[in-house]
Amino acid sequence: MGLSFLMSCRVAILLASAMAVVVSASAAASAAEPAAARTLRHVVLFKFKDSSTPADVARIVEAFRGLPQRIPVIKGFEWGTNVSPEGKAEGFTHCFFVSFATEADRDAYLPHPAHKEFVGIVGPHVDKVCVVDYWTQP
Numbered sequence: 001m002g003l004s005f006l007m008s009c010r011v012a013i014l015l016a017s018a019m020a021v022v023v024s025a026s027a028a029a030s031a032a033e034p035a036a037a038r039t040l041r042h043v044v045l046f047k048f049k050d051s052s053t054p055a056d057v058a059r060i061v062e063a064f065r066g067l068p069q070r071i072p073v074i075k076g077f078e079w080g081t082n083v084s085p086e087g088k089a090e091g092f093t094h095c096f097f098v099s100f101a102t103e104a105d106r107d108a109y110l111p112h113p114a115h116k117e118f119v120g121i122v123g124p125h126v127d128k129v130c131v132v133d134y135w136t137q138p
Contacts, residue, residue: 039075039136040106042098047091047128056125057094063121064096070114073105074098092130106133 048057061079068074076099082089100106109115 037138040100040103041134041136042100042106042109043130043132043134044096044098045092045130046094046096046122046126048093048125049127052125060122060125061094063118067098067114067118071109071112073100073108073112075101075105091128 046060048060064079065077068077077097079094079096082093082095098109100109
């Protein structure tokens with residue numbers, strides 16, 4: 001083996017090592033980036049009892065809308081009523097999105113006194129509730 005061949009092997013090993021470092025750093029940066037940009041969504045759907053009046057439902061909506069001012073870990077809030085033409089709502093009429101930065105924030109929200117008070121308001125009027133939590137994806 002000549003000196004030229006050994007030098008070529010060393011250069012190839014150095015280049016491969018440098019590429020591995022760059023790829024690892026790039027993968028770590030891209031893995032960390034989406035985590036910081038993601039949001040934890042807490043989705044709540046309500047099907048109200050037939051005995052609940054429009055005034056009852058309006059009071060519930062207002063109580064839910066007031067939670068972000070009372071619970072600081074709530075990052076975002078939005079709500080709406082079903083307008084889907086597909087007929088697959090199974091009686092669920094109201095959808096609420098409560099957003100959190102972390103699972104710890106969501107976990108602090110659930111036992112919060114303001115949330116428990118809200119649960120007491122909505123409980124007697126709910127026929128069914130569906131709750132789904134998910135991390136947003138890019």
